[in-house]
Amino acid sequence: MDHDLTVIGLDAGGTSTRAVLVDSGAHCLGYGIGGRGNPTSAGPERAADGVMDAIEKSLRGSGKSLPDVAVITASMAGKRARNDETWLTDRLEQAGFRGRLTFESDLLAAYYSGSAEPFGYALVSGTGACVIRVxxxxxxxxxxxxxxxxxxxxxxxxxxxxVARAVVEDLDGTGPATSLTPALIEALGLQPDDTRTEGRSQTLALVVSALYDRAPIELASFAILAFSDDDDPVATGILRAAGEHLADTLSAVYTTPATVVVGGSVLARPGPVREAFDARLGDRAAALDVRLVSDGAVGAGLLALRAAGVAPTTAALQTLATTLAAHR
Amino acid sequence: MDHDLTVIGLDAGGTSTRAVLVDSGAHCLGYGIGGRGNPTSAGPERAADGVMDAIEKSLRGSGKSLPDVAVITASMAGKRARNDETWLTDRLEQAGFRGRLTFESDLLAAYYSGSAEPFGYALVSGTGACVIRVxxxxxxxxxxxxxxxxxxxxxxxxxxxxVARAVVEDLDGTGPATSLTPALIEALGLQPDDTRTEGRSQTLALVVSALYDRAPIELASFAILAFSDDDDPVATGILRAAGEHLADTLSAVYTTPATVVVGGSVLARPGPVREAFDARLGDRAAALDVRLVSDGAVGAGLLALRAAGVAPTTAALQTLATTLAAHR
Structure with a gap:
């Protein structure tokens, strides 16, 4: 083992990028957060900015610089990002990087943030939802x-x-009343207007117009409203259905009991999603060792070490998790 | 009544525009079909082209020209089309129109294509779905x-x-096998590829990529696949659920028994949608007088006459429907 080995693991996401500077003993030497790092969703230039910013911050005060780094492993969603790597390689070369750049799935980084075992599962439900079997x-x-x-x-x-559908159905009279309605109207910054045209409230027209004026994916930002009222049956029903769907997706790739590393905000909160998730898994829930992780930074570091020839171990995971925590 | 009265009714839709040239006795004097006529979806210039083309064709051979037309009534979806009318008024003036231009809902035109009664319902399920109470x-x-x-x-x-979700779930192993899968793969012009990467078939990657490369609304074109296999439980389940949803939307605006004018392709076909629709309505189904219409052209003509002061009657509807049929 090369005791001078230094690698960088990148957990590059749609909203932010984490860079972890790691030595061969899995000690964190530096940590940095940059902007959006996925070239598919953010565009190549902006993604490169986000990644380079995170890398520079991770090196700051570490005594290391980019020419010292043997391997950079970028964990990110989407195969497309890996088909053409020039969006990142050009910028890295300009900054003095002479090592190897490799790519991994962000889901595998999430997995290695919670387990170094060769077999297990990862379930990530953030803006999107995916399960992998490792x-x-x-x-x-x-x-x-x-x-x-x-x-x-x-x-x-x-x-x-x-949430958005429940609100427009409430205002339309095709669905039940829900506390999500005033919550969404407020979140959209609208003033309710009970004027009716062709039997339809002006409030509904305003809400529909405001929602279609955004990119569809931005509906994800209203998920938080469902978590805000434990007593609303519509909100609770949505959350329970989400938990059941996540359990079904896990069941589709499930073979034998093992660790399930869980990432993303949806299952991080106690309440209806988790309760329905466990209930739907039934006996299986007890056999699974569920571990919550806040992001894929630790796993991104372990994957960078693996790319440099250092196999992931439980001891390495613990070392990196502990030393990284000191940098956050 | 002005016996020389001539009006044009426009049924302007997202894919085509119908123009009906009508006299005061509700006789069709001409009929023309043009391209896309909704300025919100097609853009103002293209929509004006579609409308003007339909109008010119309706006048051809009628012995009438635009200066003879007292009223043009455009029935179309969307309030926005009515907020700024210059996209159409400028072109009509250039072409010699000196009369009045008015706008109506395309749903009301659908209604008057099947009923001239002052009270009733219209249910249109084409690319979109909406119910009105008149x-x-x-x-x-x-x-x-x-x-x-x-x-x-x-x-x-x-x-x-x-349909698209059922196919990707089938290929993903998270949903049941369905005959929709080979049907969609063929419709997309793809060759199945059983190579697997990270436990996922290349076919799935190809299908997902092909579907995201289109505008979301184009998923509507795959509805026809669900109608193509009566023996596939997944397809039948989708169609039954659609029929139940349409019945629920009708029930939300239902007050007393009357005629229900039904437009759009979804309920036009016999089979699971209609069966589930009737079953969900229960006793209500027997009390409703359901009339299928192929489009809103007749109603658009009656609404143009109404704008010129000629009230819709059942006799006028029958006259226009009969004389229009001779022009189609």
Whole structure:
């Protein structure tokens, strides 16, 4: 083992990018957060800005510089990001990087943030929702992750779209009254207007217009409203259905009991999603070792070490998790 | 009554525009079909082209020209089209029109294509889905019509999106096998590829990529696949759910028994949608007088006459329907 080995793991996401500077003993030497790092959603230039910013911050005060780094491993969603790497390689070369750049799935980084075992599962429900089964240390099964239009059942988008639908159905008279309605009207910054045209309230027209003026994916931002009222049966019903969907997606890739690393905001909160998730899994829930992780930074670091020839171990995971926590 | 009165009714839709040239006795003097006529979806210039083309064709061989036309009534979806009328008024003036231009809802035109009674309902399920209640001859209640992202339950888009979701879930292993899968793969012009990466078939990646490369609304074009296999339980389940949603939307605006004018392709076909629609309405189904209409052309003509002071009657509807049929 090269004791001078230094690597950087990147957990590059749709909203922010984390860079973890790690030595061969899995000690965190530096940590930095940058902007959006996915070239598919943010565009290549902006994503490169986000990644480079995170890298520079991780090096600051570490005594290391980019020419010292042997491997950078970028964990991110989407195969497309990996087909053409020049969006990132050019910028890294300009900054003095002479090592190897490799790519991994953000879901595998989430997995290694909670487990270094060669077999297990990761379930991430943030804006999107996806489950992977890991065998021999790599992904060998995937469930959902099909995007907002075709899948991502139980994700933040899925919940947010159902919140929006429940509100317009309430205002339309085709669905039950719900406390989500005043909450969404306030979140949209609208003033209720009970004027009716063709039997339809002006408030409904305002809400519909405001929602269509945004990109569809932004409906994910309204998921939080469903978590805000424990006593509203519509909100609780949406959250319970999300938990059941996530359990079903896990069940689709499930083979034998193991650790389930859980990431993303949807299952991080106690309440109806988690309760319905456990209930739907039934006996399986007790056999699974569920571990919540806040993001994929630790796993991104372990994957960068792996790319440099240092196999992930439980001891390395613990070392990196502990030393990284000191940098956050 | 002005016996020389000549009006044009426009049924201007997202894919085509129908123009009906009508005299005071509700006789059709000419009929023309043009391109897309909705300025919100097609853009103002293209929509004006579609409308003007339909108008010119309706006048051809009628012995009438635009200066003879007293009223043009454009029936179309969307309030926005009516806020700024210059997209159409400028072109009409250039072409010699000196009369009045008025706008009506396309749903009201659908209603008057099947009924001239002052009270009743219209249910249209094409790409979108909406129900209106008509009282005193005008819309006084509306259900759904909330667009593809927030509503339109039971519409062509709704069915097409569920077809696409069922196929990706089948390929993903999170949903049951369905004959919709080979049908959609063929419709997309793809070659199945059983290579697996990270436990996921290349076919799934190809289908997902092809579907996200289109505008979301184009999922509506896959609704037809659900109607193509009576023996597939997944397809039948989607169609039954669509029928139930449409019945629920009608029930939301229902007050007393009357005629229900039904437009759009979804309820035009016999089979699971209609069966589930009737079953869900229960006793109400027997009390309703359901009349299918192929489009809103007849109603658009009656609404143009109404704008010119000629009230709709059942006799006028029958005259226009009969004389228009001779022009189609």
């Amino acid at each position: 065998a021999d240390g790599d992904i060998d099964g995937t469930g959902d992750g099909l995007g907002w239009l075709l899948g991502d059942r139980g994700s933040g988008f899925w919940i947010g779209q159902r | 009282a005193d001859g005008d819309i006084d209640g509306t259900g759904d019509g909330l667009g593809w992202l927030l509503g339109d339950r039971g519409s062509g888009f709704w069915i097409g999106q569920r």
